[in-house]
Amino acid sequence: MRNSDNDLRRRVREGDREAFAQLYEAFARAVYHHGLRLTGDWSTAEDIMSETFLAAWANRATVHEEGAPCRGCWASPPTRRTTHGAACADGSCS
Template sequence: MTISNAISERELLHRLREGDHDAFSSLYATHHDALYLYAYRLVDDEDLAADFVQEAFVYIWEKKALLHIETSLIAYLFRTVRHKFLNLKAHYKVRTDFADHFQHYLDEGAYVVDRNIEEKELFAQLQTELAKLPQKMSQVFNLRQQNIPDSAIAEQLGISEKTVKNLMSQTLKKLGHTFKRFVFFLFAY
């Protein structure tokens, strides 16, 4: 920038701070194209580049009274456009991260809900099948679900431990094919 250009720019900035529309129009006409090309290289989108340039000039106009530019106005405008770009990039990252986390939550939530529904349905089916079993078999099964040892079950029902094991084995065989997954789930822990 030559000395006369620097003086001219300082004069325009001074007039701009005072609210001179012609000074603003002159700054706009002088720097618009260079800013647009810079913004376009950043975003590779014509509309977005035009928006960045417009927002930079709107910012200059709105903050005209507070402007304290140490370097040239064009350098200040380039930084303003770059900050707009970085803010947009950060905003997109936040939105993308949120969308990813939300989708994960939905996927995980659907799995949990599906699993809970499946477990309730299996439990209801198990209760139906247990009701069909002979009384001693269902009693042994229910007591075993409560983690009561075979010796305590035998004592409570007045039968031998071997009978408890046999009844449990018969119960599991009867429920086996239908409830293989569920029985494993119940006794896996």
Template structure:
């Protein structure tokens, strides 16, 4: 494939038409960032590999419902990675069984060792992220780790900019509390304010 497209739009359209090579280019383009995100959330290299695989499997399984943001499938993948990481307990066995049944080429390396060296996330930070509810975790992931603007992350998550700003502030406070060793006042994160989701 001599001319690699800079946006995901064309590759995604071709993937939907059954071009496996186009889907492979999307995988190669985004796997490192999806892996790093999965590692941040899980704190474990092997779990991160599984989560990454599940996220790409979901991308294909739900392809009819995938919405590209700014010409990229990456925001959808990052949100899905967050959800997969949160739900990896009960569903992990089912996905692992499915993934092990898929054929693999001997010479394919899905994640290179240098990616592991780039990731420096300790278990305390992963546990601090674990104190956030799903929506706040997705927001923090997009803004802090993936460096999307707050407005872009709000659009991906179907929040108003004001709601995203408020949620971001509360999420940062909750994480600071968790990292300092103080126990949050309640085991459940602050519920969404009325009107935050459209």
């Protein structure tokens, strides 16, 4: 992982809104498309993206300086939880 990635993670962890905006710009599209693939609904995918980044901001103190082996892996668990929640809200989960 590059030093600039570690610096960005550190800044996000410390509550730097500009750093979080950079993180959003880097990953919002991928999170949206992941939600769209999982749900097939663009509106739900937008909600998933929003809720994923809200959860990421709320839990920013847990961002590790040394990240996951792939860029953006930090977003996968909240995206899955939010997608599951969206499916359950409309009665499609058991």
